[in-house]
Amino acid sequence: MNTRNRPGQRISPLHTATRQPYGLGTPAGVLQARARQSVFSSHEFSLNSDVPPNPACSTDSGRPCHHPLTNESENRRLLAHEVKIKNSFDAIVQVLKRIASLQHEPDFEQRAQAIAREQLGFELPADILADAWVADLDMRALYGESVMRMLRLLAEQARHTNPQQDTDEAMAFFLDSGYHAVDISPCSDGRLKGLVRYILRLPDGAVRSRKAYAGAMFDVDANVKRWVETELMRFREGRPVTADAGTRYLKVAVYHWSSSNPTHEGCAAHGSNVTAAAEAGLKRLNEFRQAIENSFCCGASVDNLLIGVDTDTDAIKVHIPDADGAMSLYRFVDNIELYRATVNDDASSARLKLHRAILEASAITGWGAGNGEPHEGMRRLIASLLINNLSQIEYVCSNWGGRYADIGHAERFINVGEGFEEFQMRNLAYLAHLHTVEEGAPDMDVGIKIFTKLNVKHGLPIPIAIHYRYDSRVPGCRERSAERCQRIRAAIEGRYPDLAAKGLLACSMTVQDKRPGSPIELVEAITA
Ligand SMILES: [Zn+2]
Ligand SMILES: [Zn+2]
Known part of the structure; x- marks a missing residue:
């Protein structure tokens, strides 16, 4: 007898580990409810019991979801x-x-x-x-x-x-899709900190840059400079491929929204307006492309991709470029729909539906209409991102009881300056990307406000990790970065004197060489 497809056989241990066994003595009410407990307990702050279930599995009658393309x-x-x-x-x-x-x-x-x-x-x-x-x-x-x-x-x-061995493979995958560099600009919201490793499931080393900007409104000039550096490296060193290889540079902007509380828990930089957030990302992408095409001749160009993330479920929405590389807010594949449409299929028909969804989105008429399908490499890339994200949808579903309980903020510390690349995880740090406090004051004020609720209300200080990267090849850069940490610290303490006087600002200052895998150094040890 073939028992392999017996119902319940394919349920992963994660789903069953936390559930009490049902028996004759189980009260009927409990059986009816079939509450699935999540691995993570909900955080006290911003806990909302009215949060609707995950739309990916709302049709599900208490049975844990298992998608055939999930990497368990x-x-x-x-x-x-x-x-x-x-x-x-x-x-x-x-x-x-x-x-x-x-x-x-x-x-x-x-x-x-x-x-x-x-x-x-x-x-x-x-x-x-x-x-x-x-x-x-x-x-x-x-x-x-x-x-x-x-x-x-x-x-x-x-x-x-950290496993770095996947990096070559991912690099090869990007090259296979026709890209020699992938540069991602997400919003700096702490809920997107897990974008590369969790939401998109890409190995770190494969992404050239993933600098975050408030509202994903990346700095076009800085990005043009990075593009020039990347292209120069191809000309001078032939890395990762030579300049005549015919590969492209991919720029990705990532905006976000909250499906369960769209008017309050969306992108703060855009007043929780998802259309404004998506429009702003698309506008920057178009400006970036325009800048490259205007400044450099000989058909220099880049490919753009706009991705949205629902921070409650981590499901992505990929805006499909047309044959000219143009995108529309109204032409996309919504991965949560795809998850729901394919969760009961076998792997090959799920994959087939996924590829078809990309083509169907390209064929849309009306507001979202574009000029045909994207090139084959782009289609392959989009398909892979969608498949990778299916695993993350299920991750949130099975470990967080359908949807993150901390749909709001539950960060553990404020990260000022540059992010710690060692931690790429949702809601671990609130990132305030400051050059000077004056410039980044609104970002910092928001962070202090969040932590006043999270920590100060309970008498705990606000942990502030001031962290900057330096280039060890540039003489004096390390010392200048250390001094900058001290300036930023003094400015923060000056901006919030009440908190500082009560010992409610716990600042630490560290610097780190830009080379990957460099140790974190305490500023006190450098300036002492
Ligand atoms: Zn589910
Ligand atoms: Zn945002």
């Missing part, structure tokens, strides 16, 4: 990674509570350090512990310092364990 082992690996990182940060409060209860006992310092080493993996600042006998333990300072030490510890671990 990758989903398990990413889940383990996310759980580890987030639990590490969330454990800090519990450990510090335990340590605080010991502060008047003999051998306090030794016992506190032993607990910290065992539970957190690092030692606490000795001077803060040593002062505990005279006044009470300074929990704010201890908390702020612990978050920063955890950050550096996890970054250090990530540097040693």
